[in-house]
Amino acid sequence: MEFSLSGAIRCKDSEHDALLTFKGGFRSGLDRFSSWKAEEDCCKWRGVGCDNVTGHVTKLDLHSPDPSDILQGEISQSLLHLPYLRSLDLSQNNFYSIRIPEFIGSLQCIKYLNLSNATFRGPIPSSLGNLSHLEYLDLSGNGFSLRAKNLNWVYGLSLLKVLDLSGVDLSNAEDWLDSINMLSSLVELRLFYCKLHKLPQYLHHVNFTSLKILDLSDNSFNSTIPDWLFEIVVYLNLSKCQLQGLIPDAFGNMTSLTSLDLSGNNLEGPIPLTLSMFEKESQLNKSSSLRELYLYDNQLNGSLEQSLVQLSQLVALNVAGNYLEGNITEAHLKNFSSLRVLDLSSNQLVLNVSSNWIPPFQLEIIGLGSCLLGPKFPQWLRSQNNYSSINISNARIADVVPDWFWNLSSRVKHMDLSFNELKGNVPDFSSQLQLSLLELSHNYFRSRLPRFSVSLRILALAENSFFGPISHLCGILSANNSLSYLDLSSNNLSGEIPNCWEYGQSLIILNLANNNLSGQIPDSIGQLVQLYTLRVDNNILYGEVTLSLKYCTGLRVLGLASNTFIGNPLTWISENLQHLVVLQLRYNKFNGYIPFQMCQLNFLRILDLSSNNFFGNIPRCAFFGMVYQGFTDTFSLIYYPYTTYHESLILTFKSYEIQLLRILPLFALLDLSSNNLSGEIPKEVMTLDKLTILNLSRNHLVGPIPPNIGEMINLQSLDLSRNHLSCSMPPSMTDMLFLRELNVSHNNLSGKIPIANQFSTFENSSYMENPQLCGVPLSKICSSDELIEDPHCSNENGDGENQGIQKEGHDGFKISSFYLSMGLGFIAGFWGLWGSLILNRSWRHTYFRFLGNMTDKIYVIVVVGAAKLQRKFQRQQTPPK
Template sequence: MELVLGGDIRCIESEQAALLKFEGGFISPSNHFVSWTAEDDCCKWRGVGCDNLTGHVISLDLHSSNTYDNLHGELSPSLLDLPYLSYLDLSLNDFRQNCVPEFLGYLSNLEYLNLSHASFRGTLPDSLGNISGLQYLDLSGNGFFLRVNNLDWLSGLTSLKVLDLSGVDLSNTNNWLDAINRLTSLVELKLVACQLHKLPSSLSHVNFTSLKVLDLSYNSFNSEIPQWLFDIGHSLVYLNLSRNQLQGAIPNAIGKMITLISLDLFHNNLTGPIPTMWGLDQEEGDKNLGHSSLRELRFSCNRLNGSLEKGLAQLSDLVVLDIASNSVEGVITEVHLQNFSKLRVLDLSSNHITLNVSSNRIPAFKLDVIGLRSCKVGVTFPKWLRTQKNFSSIDISRTNISGIVPDWFWDSSLEIKKVSMSNNNLTGKVPDLSERHALSTLDLSYKAFRGPLPHFPSNMRTIYLAGNLFSGPISSFCDIMTENNVLSYLDLSQNNLSGPLPNCWTHGRSLIVLNFGTNRLSGTIPDSIGHLTHLRTLILEDNILHGELPSLRKCTDLAVMDLSRNSLFGDIPSWIRENLINLMLFILRKNQFGGSIPLQLCQLQLILGLDLSMNNISGKIPRCIDNFLTMAGVEDVHFYIYNPYARHNEKHLVHLISEKSKLIQSYIESERVRLISHYREIDLSQNQLSGVIPEEIGSLIKLKFLNISGNHLTGTMPNTISALRELVALDLSRNQLSCSIPTGMADLYSLAVFDLSYNNLSGKIPAGKQLETFDSSSYIGNSNLCGFPLEKKCLRRESYEYQNCLDGKEKKKVLKVKTEMGLENLHST
């Protein structure tokens, strides 16, 4: 029955009861349901919409605006008691990894269903295909926890106009395109990051010819751009195929899609030139010049080549032109750009492009984003930039410009958020930037800026000042380390900074990277560093710091800790095992640490680099090192971490593997990050370690660098070392190792550095192509070794005179051989 008061239509009593039952399944942190009381008209409740004539509930909009406002709970089938419900939006809530309920498919009057970003999981029910009148379906953003077995159920959604399944696992749907092709009314399709691996090149007949928006980005098609796209070219407005491993050339036919406004092919493997026939019919020639509606063109991070200026005139209506990180060439002048008055984003970075804009010409455009990294823009600071008054981002790094940065640049745009001028020959002082409230990212690394550190606004997120001549204290950073600061990346390495590390990091909970390496900072490491709960990289190497390590127990995200080349002392703390379980690079090289290697260190299963060299550490090498699971190949690491040594895509020197050898490791690098899945090193050299090399070392089959030279190790070299087939460098020199070199070491074909000098080794050097590439310096100081490359030749008896080094089983084996050869009376000296 209807509730009537004074002749006004009110909500239906049964529907109000259904809503109250629905509400009972939720917890609302912000009292989302405070207006939902039985005494009030449910049509006036928050998020409820009713038909003005009948009073039936027709819409339910309970989406959340942020994580503090979202609902927690599960859906109640009481929704089925809302028979006229046509609009349901539950997005941005938390349904606690529950499955999408099957009963939703029986809400037969639904036209709009939005369950995006709502923490659902499991297999989508086929019953959704029952909602024949559904026009809008959004299931995106549920974190790869949703999946489908097939998409056949889509055939029932004959009215569907908008479909967004982004993030839903569609890897089992081989016929996904056939299913989509049945949706003749479809206007918008988004299948972003759906783990699709097959992109059919053609369709016998294209039915979804009304499509305006198509986003298939972040999949793995590994194919060419399909031909069927051009059958919908008369309607398509937005096309995004970025990050799909697409190959081949960009078809010229794409230039004939005259309705296209935005085209995004970012980060693929596309080759060949940029198409030049934008908006032109190749048969009609220039008749259609200017018919193209293209406004946004994103081709960055491919392998495109050819000349840019050839087809540039056809693109004068562009608002966004992004072709960064290709091999495109050309000389662009103000003549080419004189009609680009609408241009707001220009990114030509990392190509072979020269941009010649006369200093006395005012460009037609007013740019928001300026990307000219690695372009040729002249020998001095570009004066035409003075005409750009409203840009928010500029990157002129690696452009080989010289001289002093003019004062007008720092005042050129009040909207500026991001500045990158790294790796040039620019000099000068950086002014006080504390009043530049929009500024959030500043990269002035690897230049020659000098003077004291500038002051910054409190909303800074990223500050890169590495490789300059800044001097004085760093205490000015305490001004921005207020309670609500958002600073995430701070790199002041390779400067002349001095004075103590300030103790003002208590509120640095947003910090991810803190790099003060290679300066002249003194004093102790302050306790407040231990409050950086999200810190992943801590680099304080090459300073004058002393004292013991403060507690970093709360820094549980820490992956890289480099404190090398200081004067720190004390024992290696055992809490590292208990709290820093994510540690991958642990470097204490060249300090004054003592004590032994704690057994707890073996619990760092993700460790990829352990460097405790040049300290006063004694005791034995723990046998539990076989628990380094990444080095053992049991676990793997696939993500990037901050690389303080990287300068864009160059390869860089790491550090000494031995006193006489420097190695360059190959890394896959991108800007300031390093993929460290191939970094596997143990360096315990120049300490006071004793005992034997544990046989468990042989389980670390992914180890690339092993240096335990300059200790007091005794006993034999374990045969298990022969299992380390990926070793690039092995240094066991300056110990007291005895007996023979394991013959299996001749099969270590990756060795580039090999040093066994100054031990007590004896017998014949194993023959093998790899070992024969090293000269006698690798074996010097072992008077009982013989054979190539040493001058000392091996006699028959010298092959067996090391028998006293062998265990009982091996002695019997050798004795048997000697007896068979009539040599049983030979004794070792």
């Protein structure tokens, strides 16, 4: 033993020197070693622990409590000179993707080893299996760069109680469960987000009977819930694992289960009543141990009322995002005295309680979005004064928000009242220092824009009647603010956009559209380098668009429409904003050429330059984002989590406009109408086979309609009217089977109008003011001379463009066998799918949940078709003059 002059035990000289050598391997985070002075006893150094009797170093804790003060460097083998080291913690540091050193497997006395969140990479050294005294091992948080081909190395860790490999790539560890099953002392196992894809359904013998905590969430098992789980655990997390089938009744056998998380899967059927069965027949007076139940984001159905009776012992109940039904009354909730978390959102539920009901619980999280609570504002909320999160959105409440509601909880962090018909005064929120999310969109609030706290991260007030200036927004944008989403669109706001955005560098969404804002776009907006969406359309802004926007290189959506901007921003937009998905410049005073570089915006799906003064030729190139090869899932580029925000765009169909939500996964639009464009329509434009709407009307375009126009097989609306187009209509136009709106009027087209397929549905107005056109639906009958192709057009139209069409004398065309068989196949396929969905409720729910965004496309078709029928009916009812 070594003693100091005072008689106290000092650390060993060899271990003292080993620690100094270890310190020498680091080049940053050296404040952690400020107490490591050579002349001092190492047992008094920060992070070092020694045995009180022998003086040997037994503990080394150098984890980083501060992200700004992390260790970087090498891990020295001098640790091997600490033979009695039992605890080593190097977590929360940055070792710059070095491998976990092999020699750590030689630290024979180690019981606690924490190397989590330290950016290690490469394979986990099998030498860790030599640590026979190890009880705690945490390698989580290093990302998929840390991997293991198998877990056979754990066989030697017979004393291991806690194993956390979350985030480690275990995709090749096929027999992971057999290896883990050897650890009879294991109490806690966390394999969250490990790329596991195999969850064995059977184990011949469950050896890890000591297991209490099991987290296998965020893996891709794509299987049912296995039976062996029912013999173990107190805490079970299988969320986001692609699990299927029913929730087994056997969960009722897990008499010690306190927390169950099966959220984010594809589970179906009812909630089993056995989840809350009494523990033993001999313990009939003892309620179930289950306290937390998370089943949200599945496909569960059936009545929630029956299940609630059995779940009154719960502290947390979250079943949001399912298809559960029921009329929940006070009687169903009277015994829930312990409840702190209640989320029933996004089901088909009614909360039917009296106005004077006082709940037996005090909730911390209130989730009742899309439940029927209205029409009156729920008075029982007055009794809840400890909640941190409340969601009563889309609850069909049509009432004035009482003053007491705004003063209920100083702890509130998230408040969502959106999509109701709420009225009343909205208070000042500047003192709400905890509030990070405020959603009041789509209501009837009418007041001056309130002041808000600097703690806000999401602020959404769209579709109300807030008025006044927005200059005080600068108060939110002070240093260290975290504002990410700001949506003030569709209100009555006025004044200039303030020039204070230099502190808004966390902003992802800035939507000021549909207001009465004036002035120019301030230069400081160019400092919003994280911005995905900038919408200032439909205001009274003017001048040139600030060039500083070119620094917002991550922009996905840029809306400048319906202002009085001048100049030509297309050159710098095409050179700098390479991730654009939506560009709307319509109804301005922009001018100049459309540069060829616009076609290099590979993600562009909606380009609207209409009603400006652009001139010159249409570029002879294809917009890559509007063709099949480039039609990637651009929706993921503009997916905004943690908010109800979505892009809402105005599309033009002929002479009317409609507003569509969640449109971007479904539509591609090119609108260059009402400009001064000249020259011919490039055939490259006709290759945009994913285009939904093409509008080139009201320009000075000449020449024929390109013969390859039939390649645009997804086109629903085509407007080429009011140009100087000539020659006949290409036969390939009949290949556009989804075409529902056609306008080629006011041109110089000639020859016979195609009548095959959907062309038989178009009316006179589609073709009017083309003196040389003939055939149905026009009254002019084609003569033999008019059926002869103009020699100046024949080379343009080429040969072989009448695929699928056969001549039938001089009387028209008939549908070939190809189209006939395709039509019959369409009918069979249509009823094979839709008939099943109509008759089978669970299939119907699954289908529409998976393809929910298709509702917008169906809506467009219905609106367009209805408008067409209405116009036709009106004309039929109008008496001839």
